[in-house]
Amino acid sequence: MPGEPGYWAILKHADVAHVARNPQLFSAEQQGVILENQPPERLEQTRNMLLMMDPPRHTEYRRPLAEHFKARVIGELEDRVRALTRTLLDGVEGEVEFVHGVAGVLPSQVVGGMFGIPAEDWPSIRRWAEQSVSQQDPELVGDFDVRAELTTMAVYAIQFSMARRAAPPRADLTSLILAGAFGGKPMSDLEFGSFFTQLVTAGNDTTKTMLSSGLELLLAHPDQLRALRENPALIPGAVEEILRYANPLHYFRRTATADTEIRGVPIKAGDKVAMWYTSANRDEDVFADPQSFDIRRNPNPHLSFGLAQHFCLGVHLARLEGRVFFEELLARFRDIEQTGQSRRIRSNLNNGLKSLPVRLSR
Ligand code: HEM
Numbered sequence: 444m445p446g447e448p449g450y451w452a453i454l455k456h457a458d459v460a461h462v463a464r465n466p467q468l469f470s471a472e473q474q475g476v477i478l479e480n481q482p483p484e485r486l487e488q489t490r491n492m493l494l495m496m497d498p499p500r501h502t503e504y505r506r507p508l509a510e511h512f513k514a515r516v517i518g519e520l521e522d523r524v525r526a527l528t529r530t531l532l533d534g535v536e537g538e539v540e541f542v543h544g545v546a547g548v549l550p551s552q553v554v555g556g557m558f559g560i561p562a563e564d565w566p567s568i569r570r571w572a573e574q575s576v577s578q579q580d581p582e583l584v585g586d587f588d589v590r591a592e593l594t595t596m597a598v599y600a601i602q603f604s605m606a607r608r609a610a611p612p613r614a615d616l617t618s619l620i621l622a623g624a625f626g627g628k629p630m631s632d633l634e635f636g637s638f639f640t641q642l643v644t645a646g647n648d649t650t651k652t653m654l655s656s657g658l659e660l661l662l663a664h665p666d667q668l669r670a671l672r673e674n675p676a677l678i679p680g681a682v683e684e685i686l687r688y689a690n691p692l693h694y695f696r697r698t699a700t701a702d703t704e705i706r707g708v709p710i711k712a713g714d715k716v717a718m719w720y721t722s723a724n725r726d727e728d729v730f731a732d733p734q735s736f737d738i739r740r741n742p743n744p745h746l747s748f749g750l751a752q753h754f755c756l757g758v759h760l761a762r763l764e765g766r767v768f769f770e771e772l773l774a775r776f777r778d779i780e781q782t783g784q785s786r787r788i789r790s791n792l793n794n795g796l797k798s799l800p801v802r803l804s805r
Pocket of ligand 1: 494554649650653690691692695746747748749750753755756757758761
């Protein structure tokens with residue numbers, strides 16, 4: 444990292460787990476979770492996001508939310524996720540750019556629906572989320588101002604929160620959050636804005652990547668794709684292997700709060716420490732034949748959702764979307780063919796595709 448001493452890359456599965464399990468020693472709050480230094484005003488803007496909180500504050504904010512993301516609660520969304528997936532797939536056929544034409548659409552609709560956002564605003568949600576992960580890719584940054592877009596999203600969320608507070612409660616996540624107590628008090632509109640921004644960005648690009656990288660992997664392994672078509676009960680295991688092999692996020696960062704050591708290597712207070720999920724997911728001490736893609740891999744203790752305190756809040760939703768999407772896609776299209784090279788986003792954080800040309804035949 445130019446002009447800096449660098450950072451520690453934590454590569455082993457057990458060491459990533461050690462860092463994640465010791466938030467008092469490896470803080471998410473001090474300097475955030477990405478490697479690039481953030482200006483103080485940006486850190487201030489993100490301090491209401493769960494991802495950037497340390498305990499005890501993190502626990503106070505996460506506990507009331509966690510119950511709305513439990514497997515049973517998310518399981519009730521299955522019919523809605525399936526209906527959205529079917530409508531989406533009804534509208535595509537033939538030559539398609541899969542990343543934007545298909546994979547990117549579903550997550551914004553699902554999250555938009557959970558929050559009770561009007562359907563006409565779902566495309567904006569998608570645009571904001573996409574732009575927030577495109578910051579390191581000169582081709583994608585283009586002429587938009589990322590910071591201005593993120594501010595627009597936060598302002599949208601704050602106005603939405605104010606409007607919903609004034610209206611009768613509805614059966615959605617917005618009403619549950621506005622009625623809840625966080626750290627003993629209700630969420631302010633500003634806090635709601637941060638939380639909304641986080642969920643929209645956290646739940647969108649990652650899921651889009653799971654779906655698009657997942658399809659590319661299956662097309663590259665036709666025997667495994669055939670096995671899935673013949674036995675859809677293999678799909679949940681395939682989703683886990685897609686997540687292990689093509690983890691949507693490469694790493695998250697912590698900052699050491701005191702002098703310590705990992706595997707005998709001294710780490711000083713203030714040092715940057717990156718938990719490389721990409722490496723941990725291929726740790727030969729944990730995974731047999733780690734460089735092979737195998738939808739039947741079992742057990743599959745990948746770290747693509749992180750672990751411990753910050754373990755992905757949306758894990759059940761992501762798994763539901765992955766399973767339903769591939770069930771519907773394979774049932775709908777008898778033949779799927781990749782028609783050109785995929786292209787990757789330029790990013791040290793987001794391990795995603797920016798295009799995947801395919802032909803879908805019914
Ligand atoms: C394939 C899809 C997804 C992947 C790979 C993923 C990955 C992750 C990872 C690695 C973390 C841990 C961060 C850390 O340790 O610092 C995380 C946290 C989080 N994720 Fe996900 N995520 C996905 C989908 C979602 C969805 C669909 C949502 C919600 C709609 C969501 C919401 C969150 C939230 C709120 C956190 C912060 C939790 C906390 O700090 O306590 N994620 N996710």
